[in-house]
Amino acid sequence: KNNFEQFCINYANERLQQHFNRHLFKLEQEDCESDGIVCTELDFEDNQECLDLFEKKPLSLFSLLDEESNLTEASDLTFSNKLKNLLDANHCFKVERGGAFSVRHYAGEVLYDTNGFIEKNRDMLSSNSIQLISSCNCELLNLFSEVFNQSEEHGNSTFHFDALYSQKRGVGTNFKDQLFKLMHQLESSTPHFIRCIKPNTRKHPGIYDNELVLQQLRSCGVLDAVRISRAGYPTRMNHQEFSRRYEFLLFGTDVPRDPLSTSVAVLQKFNIPSEMYQVGYTKLYLRAGQIGALEDKRKQFLQGTLRIQKCFRGHQARSYFCEFKNGATILQSFILWRNYKKETWSFDEIFHNHLF
Secondary structure, eight states: OBOHHHHHHHHHHHHHHHHHHIIIIIHHHHHHHHTTOOOOOOOOOOOHHHHHHHHOSSSSHHHHHHHHHTSTTOOHHHHHHHHHHHHTTOTTEEEOSTTEEEEEETTEEEEEEOTTHHHHHHTOEEHHHHHHHHTOOOHHHHTTHHHHHHHHHTTOSEEOGGGGSSSOOOHHHHHHHHHHHHHHHHHTSOOOOOOOOOSOSSOOTTOOOHHHHHHHHHHTTHHHHHHHHHHSOOEEEEHHHHHHHHGGGGTTSOOOSSHHHHHHHHHHHTTOOGGGEEEOSSEEEEOTTHHHHHHHHHHHHHHHHHHHHHHHHHHHHHHHHHHHHHHHHHHHHHHHHHHHHHHHHHHHHHHHHHHO
């Protein structure tokens, strides 16, 4: 059974999972519809009902927990009975024996023990701590003397600093509000999701548990993401980017001037079936594997171009070398001939002077 801390952690995981669903499924579908693309309705498990169980007022786990925590005679048992009476009809909630309850999370059903829920949600300060602070001479702590006096007049054994408020906010509600602020920051950013998968429960290297890994992939929505990605249009490029990357493949034909017509001309030239792509107002939507075929054509064309350039540059270099070699040979011949003439002239001059 899980306690109050795990209860808050699992709620945060539900929020993060909805953020994942929103960006991977909902926003992708909205993007298609806004761009004039006809796409099938994405079928994925939405966890909004589970989130409503946690946070939707007036009947939610957090609101009922705060309501019960504000009652002086409340206990974990009365909280459990209240959940049973008010939330038993919820599909994500189920009452268990011994004051426990279970919640159907996106990853599966989780059992919670209500023991300690009220005390932890109140976040009480013990009477010993109050007496210790009251005996301190610090001026800052003296500011709370009125609050301490109220606590002593009511004879409370424990005290919470929010006692001046008629309706105290529990730890769970504060945690929920802080999580809302965090999610607001995440919504304004560009998310990149990294899923950490445990290969085994023994924490030993070299052990791969197929069932455990498959259960984690299914629970965190990776399998749904792969399935929907294959059924939809995972590759999306705006017309300018697509035209700039593949326009040169239309060599030998009249290239259209606008990027949209160029994109369609490229797809038609390489016989991409019409059911494998859709043309939106601003983007081109391709099914899985189609961009790979175009990349192969692009790579093949570039490799052929490089071979032609290599042959031409080799021929050009050889021609330059032959011309340089011929020029060097002529220059060497001229220098040798000139040196020979000088030596011959000197010999004739010496021979003539000595003999005559």
